[in-house]
Amino acid sequence: MTHRVAWFHPFSGIAGDMTLGALLDAGADLDFVVTTLNGLNIDGWALSTELVDRKGIHATRAIVDAPEQHHHRHWTDIRTLLEQADIPERVKTRSLTVFEVLAIAEGKVHGVSPEQVHFHEVGALDAIVDIVGSCAALESLGIEQIASAPVAVGIGTISAAHGTLPNPPPAVVNLLESVPTIGVDVNLELTTPTGAALIKGLAESIGPLPDMTITGSGYGAGTRDLPDRANVTQVIVGTATPTGSTSDHPTETIIELATNLDDITGEQLGHSITELMEAGALDAWVTPIVMKKNRPAHTLSVLSAPSHAAELAVLVMSLTGSLGVRTRQLERVVVQRRTVTVDVDGHDIDVKISDVRVKAEFDQVTVVAKALGLPTQEVAARAEALAQDL
Secondary structure, eight states, rough: OOOEEEEOOTTTTOOOOHHHHHHHHHOOOHHHHHHHTTTTOOOEEEEEEEEEETTTTTEEEEEEEEOOOOOEEEEEHHHHHTTTTSOOHHHHHHHHHHHHHHHHHHHHHTTSOGOOOOGGGGGGGHHHHHHHHHHHHHHTTTTTTEEEEEEEESSSSEEEETEEEEOOOOHHHHHHHTTEEEEEOSSSSOOOOOHHHHHHHHHHSSSOOEEEEEEEEEEOOOOSSSSSOOOOEEEEEEEEEOOOOOOSSOEEEEEEEEEESSOOOOHHHHHHHHHHHHTOOEEEEEEEEEEEOEEEEEEEEEEOOGGGHHHHHHHHHHHOSSSEEEEEEEEEOOEEEEEEEEEETEEEEEEEEEEEEEEEEEEHHHHHHHTTTHHHHHHHHHHHHHHHHO
């Protein structure tokens, strides 16, 4: 089964209006985007587009006309606005995710919790239109998977609500933690907090163009011309290339992280696996290997959802002292399953049910077996039989 993919290439940086412009240029329906934005039930804005030339590239510039100036909103205000909005569910979820990562990044800058964050520029109406509009454009294109190339950032200083700040500004730096970046010798804010948040919140992977059949592309224009490059954000859209699997079961994209270790104890390896699983790894394991100079060593491997891969890679390095982690994208065939809870003599046990297996949660089985004075095999069999009856 194929699915729709969008890959952003922010070689000249990325901003909210550039993201929206790129998606509209790639074929997103402007009327659908405007209708979705009307579901926010806020007035005082208009969205239009114009075609421009940026270093010979025909690009679309998204223009948000929102005269509101310096309207500061708290993250809680925007969350309430989105939760109450009459907009498609996936647009709402993606928009909430983008604003949440913004709140976390801004909170880190100012030393407050995300709930206390007081948005300045990104709380203004034009920024809200850029973010929700971009999520609506993704919905218009039917995009299910989002990826990005490394993000370009400039140098020098910028002017912001708090005065002169370094470029890239602190919020952008926080948003791009664990995201590969490219430094460009341009004294302009190439990547804004809004653009960085869209990548941080929505991109499942950062790297080269995913395996896909390209069906279209678009270029979103920034407001200025740059001296040595086209000031555009590129987006390429298409369908994921089938893996060749003939299975009737669905496939999903996962990331495998791996690092070789020759200076770590067994206790540290065991602790690392425990911490990684608790942090959201899909699986983690250790393989004995032989490294240079015939030293016995281990490979620590971790499976991760694309959205968690960057933070798990940082955790691997923190736990093990490794100086680098390899990554590769994999496809895995998954069996659909559900979990039911059954009662065994007054004790709850969760049981996973799929087309190929019924399996009681062993940790719970051992607790119940001890409480009832029964063998674990008998308790598991009873729980699984009850689950099958359901």
